[in-house]
Amino acid sequence: GNSVTQMEGPVTLSEEAFLTINCTYTATGYPSLFWYVQYPGEGLQLLLKATKADDKGSNKGFEATYRKETTSFHLEKGSVQVSDSAVYFCALYSTGNQFYFGTGTSLTVIP
Amino acid sequence: DAGVTQSPTHLIKTRGQQVTLRCSPISGHKSVSWYQQVLGQGPQFIFQYYEKEERGRGNFPDRFSARQFPNYSSELNVNALLLGDSALYLCASSSNRGLGKNTEAFFGQGTRLTVV
Numbered sequence: 001g002n003s004v005t006q007m008e009g010p011v012t013l014s015e016e017a018f019l020t021i022n023c024t025y026t027a028t029g030y031p032s033l034f035w036y037v038q039y040p041g042e043g044l045q046l047l048l049k050a051t052k053a054d055d056k057g058s059n060k061g062f063e064a065t066y067r068k069e070t071t072s073f074h075l076e077k078g079s080v081q082v083s084d085s086a087v088y089f090c091a092l093y094s095t096g097n098q099f100y101f102g103t104g105t106s107l108t109v110i111p
Numbered sequence: 112d113a114g115v116t117q118s119p120t121h122l123i124k125t126r127g128q129q130v131t132l133r134c135s136p137i138s139g140h141k142s143v144s145w146y147q148q149v150l151g152q153g154p155q156f157i158f159q160y161y162e163k164e165e166r167g168r169g170n171f172p173d174r175f176s177a178r179q180f181p182n183y184s185s186e187l188n189v190n191a192l193l194l195g196d197s198a199l200y201l202c203a204s205s206s207n208r209g210l211g212k213n214t215e216a217f218f219g220q221g222t223r224l225t226v227v
Contacts, residue, residue: 004153032210036218043115043201044154044218089153096167097209098144099216101153 002027006090006102013080013109021075021105023064023090031094033057033066033073038087038104047075047088080109113137115204115219123225124192132187132222136204142166143185144216145177148199160185161208189224197226 007022025033032051036044048057053068062077073090090102116135124130136143142161146154159167160179174190183204189196199221207214 041220043220044203046215046217049215091153093210096156097159098156098167098169099146099154099203101155103151103153 002031002092002094002100004090004092004100004102006088007105009087009104010106010108013107015082015109015111016079017109019075019077019080019084019107021088021090021107023073023075023102025071025073025090025092025100027071027092027094029094031092033064034091034093034099035062035064035073035075036089036091036101038089040086044089080107082109082111085109115202115217117200117202117219117222119222120220121223121225123227126192126194126226128192129188129190130192130224132189132200132202132224134185134187134202134204134219136183136185136202137217140204140206140217141183142205142208143179143183144203144205145185145187146201146203147171148201148221149195150198154201157187159208166208192226194226197224199223 034049035047037047048059050057050066056065087104091099144159145157148154156169158177163179177187179185201221202219203216205216
């Protein structure tokens, strides 16, 4: 079946620190992989995506590489800002035309 | 252009009642999907509608139903509400039935349902 496992939170970092949020997946077929971000009181916003193995998605300084050999899609950012504080969801999109989401990782960045 | 709009934004219902949530997709989008996000969890797929027909259903009881109208807006209905139905209900729209390299799903801000 399809499932996503992501790093438990919450994560607290100082401004300008390096961020990694781990995400691994199990999938049937050839999934696309996504990172969504959710700010307090809001819905989900697409942060980045990758549609095939070895693709790198990037946006707003965030990056993630689709690693088929390790079934991973870890999110990284070199220097976080206070405005990056949010909940981050790793997701895969595969058979059945639906998303499978991880449980989310809460990030707080302190000045 | 307006994004995905959902109404109402917040709702409080009593156990056993029925509720209807509404979603208007982005103009031109024919696919609407519904997700339930319980506090502290990731969203769970409930339904997908495309061209007014149900195209997918998640692991939810028959108390949950939905429909899509000719203008592609959608309603999610939940009957006989339980405390466990308290959640953020998200609607997502896309232009195609499936997502490809150049097709994106856009999420609304959700309806926060509290069952007391």
